[in-house]
Structures are given as C-alpha cells and as structure tokens.
Amino acid sequence: xxxDSITPNLLLQAYAAGVFPMADSREDDExxxxxxxxxxxxxxxxxHIPKSLAKIVRQDRFTVTVDEAFQKVVQAxxxxxxxxxxxWISERIEHLYTxxxxxxxxxxxxxxxxxxxxxxxxxxxLGGAFFGESMFHTATGASKVALxxxxxxxxxxxxxxxxxxxxxxxxxxxxxxxxxxxxxQAMLKAALMIHSANFYGLGAxxxxxxxxxxxxxTS
Numbered sequence: 001x002x003x004d005s006i007t008p009n010l011l012l013q014a015y016a017a018g019v020f021p022m023a024d025s026r027e028d029d030e031x032x033x034x035x036x037x038x039x040x041x042x043x044x045x046x047x048h049i050p051k052s053l054a055k056i057v058r059q060d061r062f063t064v065t066v067d068e069a070f071q072k073v074v075q076a077x078x079x080x081x082x083x084x085x086x087x088w089i090s091e092r093i094e095h096l097y098t099x100x101x102x103x104x105x106x107x108x109x110x111x112x113x114x115x116x117x118x119x120x121x122x123x124x125x126l127g128g129a130f131f132g133e134s135m136f137h138t139a140t141g142a143s144k145v146a147l148x149x150x151x152x153x154x155x156x157x158x159x160x161x162x163x164x165x166x167x168x169x170x171x172x173x174x175x176x177x178x179x180x181x182x183x184x185q186a187m188l189k190a191a192l193m194i195h196s197a198n199f200y201g202l203g204a205x206x207x208x209x210x211x212x213x214x215x216x217x218t219s
Contacts, residue, residue: 006021006031006092006096007096008096008099008100008103008105011096011100011124012100012105012124012126014033015124015126015129015131016126016188016192018035018039018181018184018185018188019033019034019035020033020034020131020165021033021034021093021096022034022088022093023088023089023090023092023093024088025087025088025090028090028092029090029092031090031092031093034165035181036165036166036181037180037181038167038178038179038180038181039163039165039178039179039180039181039184040163040164040165040166040167040168040171040176040177040178041161041162041163041164041176041177041178041179041184041187042151042162042164042171042174042175042176042177043162043175043177044151044154044155044159044160044161044162045155045218046175047151047174047175047215048173048174048175049148049174049212049215050173052141053141053144053145053148054212056141056144056145057145057148057149057208057211057212058208058209058212059208060207060208061113061141061145062111062112062113062118062119062139062142062145063111063112063113064109064110064111064112064145064146064149065109065110065112065204066107066108066109066110066153066199066200066204067101067107067108068108068110069108069110069117069120070098070101070106070107070108070122071094071098071101072110072117073108073109073110073117073120073121073122073136074089074094074097074098074108074122074134075094076117076120076136076138077089077120077121077122077133077134077135077136078094078134079136089133089134097122097124097133100124101122105124105125105126106122106123106124106125107122107123107124107125107130107199108120108121108122109121109122109146109147109149109150109153110146111137111139111142111143111145111146113139113142118137118138118139118142119135119136119137119138119139119141119142119143119145119146120135120136120137120142120143120146121133121134121135121136121143121146121147121150122134122135123150125159125197125199126191126192127191127192127193127194127195127197128158128159128160128161128190128191128192128193128194128197129159129160129161129163129188129191129192130150130154130159130161130162130163130199131163131165132150132162132163132164132165133165135147147174148211148212148215149206149211150162151214151215152202152206152210152211152212152214152215153199153201153202154199155214155215155217156201156202156214157197157198157199157200157201157202158194158196158197158198158201159191159194159197159199160187160190160191160194161187161188161190161191163188164176202214
C-alpha cells in the first residue's frame with residue numbers, strides 16, 4: 001500500500017478492527033496489513049514473572065520511565081539485533097507511530113542505566129486495549145523489566161487486553177498464548193468499550209515492589 005495512503009487516523013481504525021501494519025525493511029516505503037488467524041495475547045491476570053526477573057524488578061536495577069524517549073525506543077527497536085538483520089519497523093512506521101504518540105495514542109516504557117537508554121518497548125493504546133509493537137534491550141533483563149512495568153501499569157489503569165500480535169518462545173515464559181481470530185475480536189470489542197482505562201493510572205515513579213504487587217494482584 002502506498003505510504004501516503006496510510007494516515008494516523010487510518011492506523012487507529014485498523015487497530016480497532018484488529019489489523020496492524022508492517023514493512024519488509026527499514027528502507028521500505030510500502031506497508032502491508034496483517035490479520036493473523038491466531039492472535040497473540042498476554043492475559044493480564046495470568047502474567048507469569050520468572051523468579052529471576054522478579055528479583056531484578058524488586059532491586060530497581062534500572063530507572064524506569066514512561067513516554068520520556070518514545071522515538072528513541074522505536075529507533076532502538078528497529079536496529080539490527082542478534083539473529084535479525086532486518087526489521088519491519090520502517091522509517092514510515094516510525095513517523096506514523098511518533099505522530100500517534102504526540103496525539104496520546106502510543107506510549108513507551110524506558111529502562112535506563114547510569115543515564116543510558118538500555119531497554120524498552122512501545123505500543124498503541126485504545127480504550128482498554130494495549131497493542132504491544134516491539135521491545136529491545138542492550139543490558140540483560142532490561143526489556144523484561146519494561147514488560148513487567150507495562151503489565152503493572154495496564155492492571156492499575158483498568159486495561160483488559162495486552163495484544164502481542166504473535167506468540168514467540170520469548171513471550172511464552174510470561175504466559176503469552178494464542179486466540180482464534182473470532183475469540184480475539186470479541187475480546188477486542190469488549191476492551192474498546194472501556195473508556196475509563198488510564199495509561200497514567202500508575203505513578204511515574206512507582207518502585208519495583210509496587211510493580212510486583214500489582215502483577216500478582218488478581219481482579
């Protein structure tokens with residue numbers, strides 16, 4: 001699809017319909033829509049945090065912030081990583097999601113170590129649904145800590161859906177599972193009806209102990 005035909009407003013409509021865009025490479029101007037038969041989610045009430053990760057979170061090894069460096073997180077996610085030489089996060093996608101961020105629909109969670117951005121994730125927020133897009137780390141455990149803080153934030157903010165798009169071996173350790181399209185669509189519809197969801201319901205300076213308490217709390 002020509003890059004100039006996809007606007008931020010169209011992106012929001014697509015997410016509300018259960019589809020999302022990707023590109024073939026960083027330099028590719030063309031985007032295509034993805035609508036998987038099986039959709040990956042992490043059930044918020046069943047999020048599993050490994051003991052080793054819980055220890056890192058409790059120690060507050062990283063300084064965790066929200067929406068402090070959105071574009072830097074997207075750019076870091078787009079860089080080549082071990083086992084991956086290309087990325088689906090094109091420059092066009094970066095610009096579109098930065099626009100969504102400026103409108104309040106896209107958010108990032110950042111992990112810092114001695115003033116350096118060493119991990120994080122970003123995604124799109126609509127109603128009570130959060131669509132995780134990508135994560136990165138340059139320090140061991142940083143992206144996992146960002147995910148733990150995200151889950152705590154979503155639970156505190158009354159979100160009911162954390163969409164991971166696909167399920168990877170990495171995400172399975174946190175309880176990620178697949179839903180058939182029809183079941184996912186029903187869950188998405190319910191999430192979009194939650195107008196009281198608040199991404200900022202959790203304080204920006206929440207410590208690891210608070211995060212762990214929220215994660216283990218059931219509704």
